[in-house]
Amino acid sequence: xxxxxxxxxxxxxxxxxxxxxxxxxxxxxxSGTTLGxxxxxxxxxxxxKVWRLNILEATEGPTMLIRLTHLPPTGSGFPxxxxxFPSARV
Amino acid sequence: MLRLAWILTGAGLIGWPxxxxxxxPVAVWHADGSAEDSSGKGNHGAAIGTSRFAQGLSxxxxxxxxxxxxxxxxxxxxxxKANAQSDSNSEWxxxxxxxxxxxxxxxxxxxxxxPPNGPKKIWSSKPVSITPGPYxxxxxxxxxxxxxxxxxxxxxxxRHDIVMCLDAAHGTTKWTRRFEAPYKLMHGASxxxxxxxxxxxxxxxxxxxxxDANTGTTVWLRVPxxxxxxxxxxxxxxxxxxxxxxxxxxxxxxxxxxxxxDLATGKTLWTTPSPGGYALAMTSPAFWSHEGQKYLIYGGTxxxxxxxxxxxxxxxxxxxxxxxxxHAHTPVVLDDYLICFWQGKLGIxxxxxxxxxxxYEAPMADKHSSPIAFKNRVYFVGCPDRISSTAVVxxxxxxxxxxxxxxxxxxxxxxxxxxxxxxxxxxxxxxxLAMLDALNGKLLGECPIDxxxxxxxxxxxxxxxxxxxxxGISCYDLTAKNNVSPRNKPAFAIKASASNxxxxxxxxxxxxxxxxxxxxxxxxxxxxxxxxxxxEFS
Numbered sequence: 001x002x003x004x005x006x007x008x009x010x011x012x013x014x015x016x017x018x019x020x021x022x023x024x025x026x027x028x029x030x031s032g033t034t035l036g037x038x039x040x041x042x043x044x045x046x047x048x049k050v051w052r053l054n055i056l057e058a059t060e061g062p063t064m065l066i067r068l069t070h071l072p073p074t075g076s077g078f079p080x081x082x083x084x085f086p087s088a089r090v
Numbered sequence: 091m092l093r094l095a096w097i098l099t100g101a102g103l104i105g106w107p108x109x110x111x112x113x114x115p116v117a118v119w120h121a122d123g124s125a126e127d128s129s130g131k132g133n134h135g136a137a138i139g140t141s142r143f144a145q146g147l148s149x150x151x152x153x154x155x156x157x158x159x160x161x162x163x164x165x166x167x168x169x170x171k172a173n174a175q176s177d178s179n180s181e182w183x184x185x186x187x188x189x190x191x192x193x194x195x196x197x198x199x200x201x202x203x204x205p206p207n208g209p210k211k212i213w214s215s216k217p218v219s220i221t222p223g224p225y226x227x228x229x230x231x232x233x234x235x236x237x238x239x240x241x242x243x244x245x246x247x248x249r250h251d252i253v254m255c256l257d258a259a260h261g262t263t264k265w266t267r268r269f270e271a272p273y274k275l276m277h278g279a280s281x282x283x284x285x286x287x288x289x290x291x292x293x294x295x296x297x298x299x300x301x302d303a304n305t306g307t308t309v310w311l312r313v314p315x316x317x318x319x320x321x322x323x324x325x326x327x328x329x330x331x332x333x334x335x336x337x338x339x340x341x342x343x344x345x346x347x348x349x350x351x352d353l354a355t356g357k358t359l360w361t362t363p364s365p366g367g368y369a370l371a372m373t374s375p376a377f378w379s380h381e382g383q384k385y386l387i388y389g390g391t392x393x394x395x396x397x398x399x400x401x402x403x404x405x406x407x408x409x410x411x412x413x414x415x416x417h418a419h420t421p422v423v424l425d426d427y428l429i430c431f432w433q434g435k436l437g438i439x440x441x442x443x444x445x446x447x448x449x450y451e452a453p454m455a456d457k458h459s460s461p462i463a464f465k466n467r468v469y470f471v472g473c474p475d476r477i478s479s480t481a482v483v484x485x486x487x488x489x490x491x492x493x494x495x496x497x498x499x500x501x502x503x504x505x506x507x508x509x510x511x512x513x514x515x516x517x518x519x520x521x522x523l524a525m526l527d528a529l530n531g532k533l534l535g536e537c538p539i540d541x542x543x544x545x546x547x548x549x550x551x552x553x554x555x556x557x558x559x560x561x562g563i564s565c566y567d568l569t570a571k572n573n574v575s576p577r578n579k580p581a582f583a584i585k586a587s588a589s590n591x592x593x594x595x596x597x598x599x600x601x602x603x604x605x606x607x608x609x610x611x612x613x614x615x616x617x618x619x620x621x622x623x624x625x626e627f628s
Contacts, residue, residue, distance in 0.1 A: 052624035059619075 011036070021050035031034035121245060122150045167372035182548040182555070183235035185333035187507060189377055191422050192462035192469075194433035194509035198552040199570045201535075208523060208537030213261035217560035218254065223245035227561045228279040228295075229331070231504075234258055234555060236287035236303060242292050243561045244271075244279035244329075244481040251294035253283070255306060256563060258550065265306035271297050272314070273329065280331040280544070281374075284341070289353070291341045295329035298343070300356055303469065310356035314373075330416070333374040338384050346370045348395065349387055350402055360402025366392025366410075372418040378441055380426070387421055388443070389430055394446065408432075418503070424463040427487055429470075434469060436461070438490060442590040450490025455480075456546075458503035462513070463487065469513055471501055482506065482513060493533035498524070503625040504546040508562070509568070514554065517545045523554075540564065555615040584624040590614040600624070 012037055019026045029051075093355040118128045123143055125135030143150045181197045182188065188195050201209065220243060222228055228244030237259065243252040251271040255264040271294050273279065279295035289309060290301040296314035301307065316330055332344040340350035340359060347361040364370045367390045375388040378396070385405060386397040391412045396405040410433050421430030428446055436454040439446035455473035462469040468485045481495040498517055506515035512534065513526040520541035525534045539545065545557040552569040588600035590615065598613040600623050614621050 003525065050626045052622050054622040056620055058621075 012059045013055055013057075014059065015055075017054040018057060019052045019054055021052075022048060026054075027050060050065040116255055120150075121152045125152070127552070132159045138306065144327055154268045161352055164618050173442065174329050181234045181236075181550040182287070183233055184284040184335065185233070185374055186232065186420055186422070186460060186505065187549070190335065190420075190426055191464060192460060192505060192507050193464035194549050197509040197549070200510040200512055200552065200568045201570045204525070204535040204537050206537065208535075208539060209554065209568050210566045212567050213282075214558070215256055215261040215263070215562040217558075217562050218252060220245040220250075220252070220561060221430065223247035226451075227542065229249070229351065229503075229542065230280050230557075231282045231546040232548045232555045232557055232563055233283050233285060234548055234550035236288070238264060238303070239555060239563055239565075240285060240290055240303075241557065241561075242281065242282045242283055242294065243564060244295055246273040249273055251279075251292075251297060253290065253292055253299065253301060253306065255290075255303070258555075258565070261563060261565060264304075267299075267301060267306045267308075268597045269294070269297060269299065269311070269313075271295055279329040281343075282333040282546075284336050286332040288337040289336075291334040291336055293332055293334055294344070298334075298341075298351065300341070300353075310354075312351070312356050315349070315351075317342075329371070333420070335375050335377060335386070337377055339401045340385050342375050342397075342399060344373055344375060344388055348375060348386065348397060348446060350386075350397075350399055354570045362397050362404055362588050363393055363407065365390025365395070368418050374420040375422050376423045377427070378423045378426075380443065387428060387430075389421055389425060389432060393429070394432060396441070396443075396445075398467050405443060408445060408526075418458040419460040419505075422461045422463040422468075422567075424487070427463065429463050429468050429487075433543065436472065438468065438487060450485070452485070452492075459501075460505040460546075462506060462508045462627075464508050464528075467493065467528070469506065469508065471498065471506060471515060482515065482531065483524060484528070488506075496531040502543040504541075507547060509549050514547060514549070514568075516541050516547060516556075520545070520559070523547075523556075546593065586624065588612055588623040589615075590618050 013033060014037065015032045015033055018029045020029050021027070091116040096235070118537075119125055119135055120128055121143060125137060127133040127135070133199045143152060166276045176287040179194050181218055182194070184190060218227070223246055226246060226493070228246070232239050232242070235455065237257070237587045239258050241254050242466045243254070243505045249271060251269045252266065254266045255512060256262060259262055260574045273453050281293035283483040284291045285303055285308060288303045289484070290299070290303050290424055292299045292301070293315070296316050298312040298315035302309060330343070330345050332474065334341045336342075336353065339353060341353055342348060342350050344365060346364045348365070350365075351357065352359050365373060365388055370390060373388055373390060375386045378385045378387050385397060385521050386399050388395055391410055393410065394408045396407075397403065398405055419431060421428060422595055423441070426441050430439070431449075431454070433455065435451040435479050440449055454470070459471040468487050469482060471480065471482050473480050479497050480501045481497045483495045484493040485491065498515070500518040502516060502519050504516045504520070508514075511528045513528050515526075516522070516539070517524055521538060522536060523539040523541070524536045526532065527534050529532045536583040540558050542557040542559055542561065542615040545547045548555040552567065554568050556564050556566070558564055586600035590610070591600065592598040599611050612623060
């Protein structure tokens with residue numbers, strides 16, 4: 001199982017794709033607009049080990065924060081990992 | 091326990107008080123034109139400044155200017171006290187923890203495993219300056235109360251008792267006290283402080299101290315509390331390692347006899363018979379609560395006693411043959427169960443005012459470590475006869491059944507603790523820290539650590555506090571949020587990349603998004619509107 005948790009608290013992401021690599025080609029697993037604070041998606045039959053969060057459109061802002069986490073097979077989740085995007089510094 | 095919070099509605103409007111509580115509310119204010127308490131308990135509020143009311147979420151609400159207007163109530167102290175009690179249950183204010191049973195009453199979710207180097211170290215305090223020598227510093231353990239860490243250090247060669255207080259968040263020194271003290275240069279002097287009602291009660295090698303917890307100011311001294319006793323079998327027992335237990339108006343400690351001291355003055359209110367053997371200076375008493383009354387229980391090789399702390403009357407006494415081990419451990423009482431060594435065996439007893447009734451007992455070589463009793467289980471580091479080496483063992487408290495055992499290489503004398511269904515213990519003379527699953531004894535994690543041999547680790551607010559070889563303290567984060575579980579680790583990226591990294595700086599590289607450390611992150615340059623981050627998982 002492959003899953004993803006995203007916490008995009010600032011709401012600056014306007015358009016994104018979650019992609020996986022299949023025989024060297026990026027394919028779209030899903031696409032969307034905003035993610036919000038508790039976005040979570042699991043792909044039970046996914047076999048690809050290479051994944052990409054492709055942010056296609058985002059409003060600029062120094063405080064944009066997303067949290068991106070790969071879910072473990074147990075589904076319990078490990079601690080959310082903060083990722084700054086774009087240009088956010090602490 | 092009571093939590094009281096106000097919902098802020100708009101600028102300066104205070105609405106319905108939201109109460110989350112275990113028992114009855116102490117007050118209810120509807121704020122419908124008055125600050126009267128409708129709970130029937132008479133805890134009415136009084137307006138400070140102008141008294142106004144506005145529309146609230148339900149009915150009316152207090153309207154305050156956010157500056158100097160307030161509703162004052164007479165229950166502030168009660169609420170503070172309830173919150174303080176809650177805080178103390180999350181800390182480790184005495185030997186063997188808040189309930190003196192070796193278990194944390196409350197814990198955040200802890201990591202299921204650690205990175206190879208162990209849990210994340212938050213801080214390490216500076217070394218304590220003492221004169222080097224055998225058993226320098228003693229083996230006292232740290233305690234945590236009110237956001238501060240307290241540690242007693244026995245400077246034997248320097249002939250001083252040292253008490254220090256650190257800020258639990260940063261490890262910086264709040265205050266340090268040094269008292270002249272006699273020593274025999276042996277390995278006693280290892281008592282752990284007890285923090286109650288803003289007082290620090292410490293039994294030194296011979297002297298007893300009561301200090302103000304915030305400032306270190308002396309409240310009272312007993313110099314010495316213990317003089318050489320004729321019962322003492324050897325020089326090494328001429329220093330005390332018994333830790334104070336405080337309650338029912340007395341501070342009790344075993345100094346040959348068990349002594350109850352007046353909390354305000356330190357004067358001896360009563361003494362009761364010596365437990366005998368090593369225990370006469372090394373074991374610590376425990377409280378047993380029965381029908382609203384607290385009793386003290388302590389035991390050694392010669393005697394196990396139950397004492398009414400209010401007057402020092404011995405409620406019951408059981409005598410032994412003086413054999414069966416060192417008896418340096420502290421008995422644990424859980425409800426009406428007593429878990430302790432007695433005549434060379436680890437026993438589970440049911441206690442009543444008539445005495446202890448043995449339910450189960452297991453032959454066990456005493457390793458000085460004190461048991462953990464939590465819910466319906468007992469955990470102990472010892473040598474049961476059916477297990478060839480020293481092990482952590484887990485028994486069912488009600489049936490005496492051995493649930494699991496986990497062999498431990500090079501165990502030491504310190505005592506383990508339980509938090510979030512995990513057992514933590516030091517091994518290999520304080521060089522390693524182990525974490526076991528309390529349910530099945532499975533080893534969840536093991537890592538190197540710098541810990542003083544025989545000093546026991548403490549736990550508060552999700553953090554591990556360990557006394558170092560240099561007698562300073564180290565604090566580690568045991569919570570799940572800052573530690574990586576190997577069960578999760580296969581899910582981590584083995585390769586990570588990103589379209590953009592802020593100024594090309596390594597500290598903002600894509601890998602930082604997947605390293606399990608909440609303190610690091612990926613960032614992009616200013617003006618970035620599109621970007622991607624990719625990961626290849628194992």
